[in-house]
Structures are given as C-alpha cells and as structure tokens.
Amino acid sequence: MPSSAAWQRTLIPGIILALLLLVGLPMLHSYGILSDYYLNLFGKYLALAILALGMDLIWGYTGILSLGQAIFFGFGGYAMGMYLMLASSGQGVYGERIPDFMVWNRVTSLPIFWQPFQSFPLAVLLALLLPALAASVFGLLTFRRRVSGTYFAILTQAMAFATWLMCNRNEMNLGGTNGLTDFKSLFGFALSDPSTQWVLYMITAVFLVGSFVLCKWLVSSKMGLVMTAMRDQEQRLRFLGYPIAQYKIFIFALAAALAGLSGALYAPQVGIITPSQIGVLPSLEVVVWVATGGRGTLIGAMLGAVGINAARSYLTAHYPEWWPIILGGLFVGVVVLFPNGLVGIPGQLRQAVRRARRRGAAAL
DSSP, rough: OHHHHHHHHHHHHHHHHHIIIIIIIIHHHHHSSSSSHHHHHHHHHHOOOOOOOOIIHHHHHHHEEEEEEOHHHHHHHHHHHHHHHHHOOOOOOSSSSSOOHHHHHHOSOGGGGGGGGGSSHHHHHHHHHHHHHHHHHHHHHEEEEEEEHHHHHHHHHHHHHHHHHHHGGGGOOOOOOOOOOOOOOEEEEESSSSHHHHHHHHHHHHHHHHHHHHHHHHHHHHHHHHHHHHHHHHHHHHHTTHHHHHHHHHHHHHHHHHHHHHHHHHHHHHHHHOGGSHHHHHHHHHHHHHHHHOOTTSSSHHHHHHHHHHHHHHHHHOOOHHHHEEEHHHHHHHHOOOOOTGGHHHHHHHHHHHHHOOOOOOHH
8 A cells, every 4th residue: 555655646636636627627617718619628638638647557657558549448439429329319110229320221220239338327337348358358368478568569559450440340330430420418418518518527527637546546556666667677577476467467457448438538528439539540649648748657648648639629720731740740859859758858957957067066
C-alpha cells in the first residue's frame, strides 16, 4: 500500500484536477464565458485523455509500446454506439428494434451479438470487459512468449489494421465504412440538447478524475515500482523471480479497459463511431499525445491529449492541409528537443541553468 506521502502525491493532484474540471470550467460555462459548443468539445477531449492515461501506463511506466490502443477504444465506442442505435431505432419486421442500415441491407432480425446491447448497464459493462478480455488474450499469447519491444509494437499495429479491415465489412453488421451514426437520445434526452451535453461533460470529467487518481495510486504503490523496473531492468526483475508476464497482462488489460471507457464516453458526445477511429493512424496519434505531453507523468499524457486535439480542431478548420505536417513536425521536434515532453521542459531548463552555472564557476 502507498505511504501517507504517496497518498498525498495521489490525492492532491486529483483534487486540483477535480476543482479545475468539475468547478472551474462549469463555472465559466454558467457565466457565459465558455459556450455550449466549447464545453462539448472539452468533453470529447477529456474522454480522449482517459485513453492517453492508459497509454501512459503501459508505455510511459511499463515500457510496452502498443500501436493498437485505438482497437480497445473502438470496442468501447461501438458498445455504446450499438446501445444508442437500438435506443433510437424503429421497430423491425418481427417487432424488434432494428438499426436503419440493417433494414437497408435486408436484415430482418437483430443479430445475436447485438442482443446484449439492448440493456444500458450491460452495454457499459461490455464496453469495459470486452477490451480488457481481448487485451488479456492477446497478452497471454505474446507476453508469455516474451514478445516485447519492436516485435510487440508491430504485432499490435497488425492487429489494429486487421480490426479496421474487419469493421469495414458490411457482413459484420456494424455499419461498414459508415460505422454507427445518428445517435438521437439517451434515456429519452436528446443528445443535441445543451443540458444533455453538460451532463455528459460532467460525467466524463468525473470518470477522468477517477481514472487519474486510480492510475496515480497504482504508480505510487509497489506495483508502480515493479512497472518501472520492468521498463528499465526487465531481465534483472525476471532473475529475481517476478512473474513478468502476469504483471504485463494485468497492466495491458487495465489500459485496454480505460480505452474502452474512453470510447464509451466519446461516442455519445460526438454522435458517431466509425472504423476510421480504430485503425493504425488513430493508434499512432495516441502515442504522439503521450510523447508530446510527457510520458511517465500521467499529467503530461492528459495535457498532450487535450492540447493536441484542441490544436487539431482549430487547425483542421482553418488550415486542413497543414495539420498532418504540423502534427508530424511537433512530434519530431518534441522528441529531438524535449525528450521528456512539454511537462519536462521546466526541469530541462533548470538542468541547463545548473550546467551553465557550473561551467561558469569552473571557468573562474
């Protein structure tokens, strides 16, 4: 268990984050400084920050580079999207609620794998369990065989590409290339209504704060020491008798569950979930968020996710052709100039000042 000092390091940042997201931004919104549109945008960014937290756990702290985290995000998004589609659909031939795209494809009854998503609690549960289960199975097949480093990254990238291809097929009854769209309501409340969007923002903010506190507690515990040891000295840890594969499977499954939660919160706020959001490119973008913000810090991962997606919203609206170049240049620049990310810039500057002082003292 973490010590009292570790608890302080966990709770104090969590309280500050809660005050900022649950009090500060809603207050700005209530006074009209922050519009409904921008509050909804922040809700989307905060959902993606949960995805970045999971990525930082496995990459920043454990040293496992996964290029397929968007798959688990897609599982959560599709799970929630399937519930929302069924809640907004009309009656089919046999009295069941059938999504419109199935009617157009002459599907007369709801597929078996859609049945559980008629229940909201079950849809939420599956949004968390399906990614965690898929990650556990994949981890069992790879970590027990000591697949790591570049080989693991390539395997996860191949898995992301295969999942993207599969979801694009109309035969999967997941909407094909168009995905799941036109979500209208949740519990009878219109998703386009500003009050509904405010509630979704608050729910997302609560889950982000909870996810951050959970991750902060984890990395401050003995488990966190094992994670960083796996990142820095895996062979020595294995020599000491630690079950490395079991630890990696657990962290990978936890990160996948966080990605599923992120997708489940993101889908109703955006109103769509498509295969383009679960392929190789979105998975690479998650890596860019964490690297830019500062991996191994949690705060940096969240700042990277929010900051880059905010920049993306602005630049794609004004300079759409420049966005890919800017994103690539930002990633290269941060890696070359600021290897600890934007969060690490103050520490890097302090070190530079100390080195300059030492050189000056030596010259005297």
